[in-house]
Amino acid sequence: MVKYEPPLEKYSVNIREAIVGEGEKAIKIGGENTFPFHFFEGSLPNPPGLALEILDIQPENWAQWVLEPFQDVTFDPVRWAEKCVEVFGAEILCLRLLSTDPMGRDTSPREAARITKKLADSIDVPLIVWGTGTEEKDSQVLIEVARVCSGKNLLLGPVLKGNYGQIAKAALEYGHALVAQASMDVNLTKELNIALCKFFPAERIVIDTTASALGYGLEYTFSIIESIKQFALMDRDTMMQMPILADFGGDCWRTKEAKESKEQGIFWEAITGLTFLLAGANLLILRHPDALRLIKEMIS
Amino acid sequence: MALKGAEIIKRLPKTNCKECGYPTCFAFAMKLATGGAKLEDCPYLPPEVRAELEAAMAPPIKLVTIGTGDNALVIGEEEVMFRHEKSFFHETGIAILISDKESESDIEERIKGIKELHLERIGQKLKINLLALFFESGEKAKFEALVKKAHETTNFALILISEDTDVLFSGASLCADRKPLVYPITKENVSSAIPKLKELGTPAGVKGESIEEIVSLTSNLKDTGVEEIVLDPGSKNIREAVRDQTLIRRAALKKGFRPLGYPTISFPCFMYHDRFKEALAAATLTTKYAGIVVVSQVDKHFLSPLLVHRFNIYSDPRRPMTVEEKVYEISNPNEYSPILITTNYALDFFIVSGAIEEANIPAYLCIKDTGGIGVMAAWTSGKFNGEAIADFFKKYGVGDKVKHRKLIIPGVAKKLKGELEEELPDWEIIFGPLEASDIPRFLSEEWKQ
Ligand code: B12
Ligand code: SF4
Numbered sequence: 051m052v053k054y055e056p057p058l059e060k061y062s063v064n065i066r067e068a069i070v071g072e073g074e075k076a077i078k079i080g081g082e083n084t085f086p087f088h089f090f091e092g093s094l095p096n097p098p099g100l101a102l103e104i105l106d107i108q109p110e111n112w113a114q115w116v117l118e119p120f121q122d123v124t125f126d127p128v129r130w131a132e133k134c135v136e137v138f139g140a141e142i143l144c145l146r147l148l149s150t151d152p153m154g155r156d157t158s159p160r161e162a163a164r165i166t167k168k169l170a171d172s173i174d175v176p177l178i179v180w181g182t183g184t185e186e187k188d189s190q191v192l193i194e195v196a197r198v199c200s201g202k203n204l205l206l207g208p209v210l211k212g213n214y215g216q217i218a219k220a221a222l223e224y225g226h227a228l229v230a231q232a233s234m235d236v237n238l239t240k241e242l243n244i245a246l247c248k249f250f251p252a253e254r255i256v257i258d259t260t261a262s263a264l265g266y267g268l269e270y271t272f273s274i275i276e277s278i279k280q281f282a283l284m285d286r287d288t289m290m291q292m293p294i295l296a297d298f299g300g301d302c303w304r305t306k307e308a309k310e311s312k313e314q315g316i317f318w319e320a321i322t323g324l325t326f327l328l329a330g331a332n333l334l335i336l337r338h339p340d341a342l343r344l345i346k347e348m349i350s
Numbered sequence: 351m352a353l354k355g356a357e358i359i360k361r362l363p364k365t366n367c368k369e370c371g372y373p374t375c376f377a378f379a380m381k382l383a384t385g386g387a388k389l390e391d392c393p394y395l396p397p398e399v400r401a402e403l404e405a406a407m408a409p410p411i412k413l414v415t416i417g418t419g420d421n422a423l424v425i426g427e428e429e430v431m432f433r434h435e436k437s438f439f440h441e442t443g444i445a446i447l448i449s450d451k452e453s454e455s456d457i458e459e460r461i462k463g464i465k466e467l468h469l470e471r472i473g474q475k476l477k478i479n480l481l482a483l484f485f486e487s488g489e490k491a492k493f494e495a496l497v498k499k500a501h502e503t504t505n506f507a508l509i510l511i512s513e514d515t516d517v518l519f520s521g522a523s524l525c526a527d528r529k530p531l532v533y534p535i536t537k538e539n540v541s542s543a544i545p546k547l548k549e550l551g552t553p554a555g556v557k558g559e560s561i562e563e564i565v566s567l568t569s570n571l572k573d574t575g576v577e578e579i580v581l582d583p584g585s586k587n588i589r590e591a592v593r594d595q596t597l598i599r600r601a602a603l604k605k606g607f608r609p610l611g612y613p614t615i616s617f618p619c620f621m622y623h624d625r626f627k628e629a630l631a632a633a634t635l636t637t638k639y640a641g642i643v644v645v646s647q648v649d650k651h652f653l654s655p656l657l658v659h660r661f662n663i664y665s666d667p668r669r670p671m672t673v674e675e676k677v678y679e680i681s682n683p684n685e686y687s688p689i690l691i692t693t694n695y696a697l698d699f700f701i702v703s704g705a706i707e708e709a710n711i712p713a714y715l716c717i718k719d720t721g722g723i724g725v726m727a728a729w730t731s732g733k734f735n736g737e738a739i740a741d742f743f744k745k746y747g748v749g750d751k752v753k754h755r756k757l758i759i760p761g762v763a764k765k766l767k768g769e770l771e772e773e774l775p776d777w778e779i780i781f782g783p784l785e786a787s788d789i790p791r792f793l794s795e796e797w798k799q
Contacts, residue, residue: 306787
């Protein structure tokens with residue numbers, strides 16, 4: 051009989067390890083030298099980061115099921131954040147500065163930075179701070195946030211082709227990490243990382259490919275993340291070796307299926323998240339605390 | 351195809367007689383290697399050479415069929431580890447566990463639930479493939495009754511599960527014409543099972559406590575002529591499942607290791623007792639290579655996400671799903687009916703047209719060719735901007751179809767409104783809702799003409 055030798059594969063490189071936050075509760079993501087869940091042939095020193103999101107304004111049009119857990123705190127981002135940590139056990143949070151949207155309330159960078167600082171001071175877990183994807187305004191807002199929250203090692207994003215320069219300078223000066231976002235394109239991801247790495251440390255960059263929900267583009271995101279991981283590990287492309295973030299809670303809870311039933315909504319978000327972890331994501335931004343709990347229990 | 355043209359040519363007669371339809375043996379060998387020709391086209395191959403080539407050229411993962419006719423499940427013949435390298439080909443079969451311990455009415459209820467689950471996506475029916483009948487009662491008669499019921503009252507492909515080999519095969523003989531998968535064939539029962547497997551001609555679900563154990567079992571089965579095999583490495587949680595499934599597929603694809611060149615089966619229903627975790631395990635196994643996943647739940651909220659997930663993972667990354675560019679008439683619109691526009695990304699077409707049908711308001715739906723790219727990505731790349739849409743209006747004479755001048759655009763396309771107001775000055779551009787699912791409400795509240 052033919053003898054079976056387990057066809058193990060070793061990759062001689064590691065995904066970079068990025069740190070978010072400072073002090074005891076800082077979290078590390080990435081650092082693995084193999085594909086997701088491949089504990090049998092490599093090392094994955096850090097479990098994926100699972101963040102819960104908070105808005106700086108009252109949520110509009112949120113499905114009732116995902117509003118429910120936060121209903122008593124949505125009027126105050128600080129209280130909201132505290133609940134996520136104390137009640138739902140979140141180990142990292144994502145604050146979305148939606149109020150700064152120039153097409154919406156257009157809050158000033160100073161005001162946004164003030165809220166961010168207040169929130170960051172009131173919690174002891176690491177914080178991701180997210181703009182609105184508007185290049186110019188985000189640049190002003192995130193620079194101000196970086197300055198006011200100096201030394202907190204926030205993860206600031208999204209940093210785009212059109213605004214990475216100034217934000218990265220501020221992040222460098224005030225000690226923060228960055229999310230480099232290039233939508234759905236492996237080459238654009240790489241280009242942006244190369245541009246950033248000319249003056250910004252690679253180990254403080256997290257990749258965002260932009261993500262999508264189950265049934266609404268998941269297959270594209272899945273394969274983009276999977277190919278970036280493959281380039282990083284098998285082709286040893288140093289500009290693809292940053293840990294990867296996936297941000298999809300909003301897209302999931304906007305779907306017809308999630309609005310239809312609470313249970314189905316949680317399935318929708320949890321399955322989407324776990325699928326991206328299987329593709330190689332190192333950090334997820336989630337919306338429903340039950341989706342977070344389930345994913346955490348599945349991977350521990 | 352595991353063999354290269356250069357390997358094949360060595361075994362051909364090299365007479366260049368052209369009877370195969372190719373100018374030389376070499377040309378024939380090259381065509382064979384890429385799958386374009388068939389071995390039987392050369393009449394001069396000695397039978398032993400033909401058998402040898404056949405074996406060497408067989409796909410690294412065998413194709414296995416469970417069930418018969420339209421409801422047969424076909425799995426195997428996968429070619430890649432990552433779907434973006436080509437595509438995954440044969441969708442993971444979803445099986446529902448039914449225990450013979452359940453009461454007759456519960457069983458009927460369950461079967462009814464499965465039959466009634468109809469889900470469509472992008473014009474395709476998503477369906478449950480198999481019933482997994484589980485001998486748990488300890489009473490042979492009960493199991494046989496269950497097999498009969500499933501056989502007589504449904505068309506699903508079947509899996510029979512029993513640790514008791516006698517019960518397993520007496521069940522199998524009741525539905526052998528349906529070609530059920532019999533499970534588990536283990537190192538304990540394999541020798542007694544082989545003659546029965548051959549007699550009934552049913553595929554074998556092989557279970558081992560480890561991959562090594564499976565290897566010796568499949569080698570044994572193959573030697574005796576049982577070739578339709580499905581593997582269960584006995585994984586107990588998703589971490590083990592990813593390991594086992596990855597190693598099995600890798601051994602087959604990258605090492606050409608025949609004893610593992612079969613599709614697999616996995617049991618989320620036995621791995622986790624919480625229905626959420628069971629679903630997450632099933633999704634994990636669909637992503638990571640399982641040929642069949644067996645789950646225990648039948649309700650829609652549990653199964654729909656799994657069916658949609660499978661649909662996504664098994665969609666072909668080489669071909670975006672598109673529909674034809676044109677102005678679609680939904681429910682016989684007239685010159686006062688609303689006009690909406692979206693892209694030719696099949697998903698957009700189906701969700702938007704479905705929503706209009708649901709609204710029960712006849713309408714024109716303009717489908718602009720964007721190469722199968724959805725609203726925002728197509729807007730960014732110029733395929734769905736003001737200019738492109740104005741061209742579309744001209745080309746299809748959209749203005750001649752109606753007496754009004756109102757165009758409803760996707761609510762997400764924030765900057766499109768301004769562009770269109772410039773390009774189509776006589777039209778009033780109206781933002782529709784952000785989500786297609788809000789179109790019914792939107793149309794019935796806002797469309798007054
Ligand atoms: C999957 C995806 C892709 C896939 C495309 C898949 C496809 N077939 O469309 C690929 C990988 C090809 C891709 C490429 C690009 N992408 Co892309 N992509 C996405 C992603 C992750 C999901 C999009 C999706 O499929 N959504 C699901 C579909 C169904 O949504 P939809 O078409 O909008 O339809 C919904 C509604 O609009 C509504 N609706 C639809 N039609 C209508 C009509 C009416 C009348 C109404 C009322 C409603 C309505 O119903 C639907 C459901 O409710 C998004 C990010 C995100 N989460 O949105 C980025 C995103 C759309 N991409 C983006 C970009 C920039 C690009 C690229 C230009 C990147 C680049 N430079 O290469 C390319 C362009 C591609 C090209 N060749 O043209 C940007 C667009 C930025 C913007 N303008 O705001 C996004 C938003 C990411 C981001 N945040 O930056 N992308
Ligand atoms: S029929 Fe056979 S022998 Fe003749 S040319 Fe073709 S491959 Fe060669």
